[in-house]
Amino acid sequence: MAMTPPNMGMMAKPEMEAKQINTEMPTSVNVNLEQFQNAVTNLSAESMQTLDQHLTPGVKQAIGELFGSEVVGVLKDIGPTEPTINIPVSVVSQAYPAKTIEESIQMMGQDFASKGQQNIPSTPQGGLGGDPMMDSPQTNVPPGPMPTGMV
Secondary structure, three states: OOOOOOOOOOOOOOOOOOOOOOOOOOOOOOOOHHHHHHHHHOOOHHHHHHHHHHOOHHHHHHHHHHHOHHHHHHHOOOOOOOOOOOOOHHHHHHHOOOOOHHHHHHHHHHHHHHHHOOOOOOOOOOOOOOOOOOOOOOOOOOOOOOOOOOO
């Protein structure tokens, strides 16, 4: 049994080296690719629909980091090809009140579709301060006096 030197108590000396903790994570986990392919092939229609809605390019990238690029190859044809926005159903149901959440989602989809068909003017193409939009109202307000010291 080792004795603790006087005035040391249970405190360790600052110069004593702390125990090293291994914080390195493996770059990916080994996956049996054949078993994974079979599991994906045998997913229920509901699970496949869920993956098809949410397996975005960003999620596939994260899966590739976790399980390897081969796994992403199996999933390449599943999911949207662009990033998406996830909106909680509680937000949808508050904005589009209906008897069921499915009706609320349908109302939201119809609302978005109708807004996409409106004639929304595009931004000016001449850069900042580009040509004015043709349908903007004329103000008929004369310019104010130029500040002194400006030429």
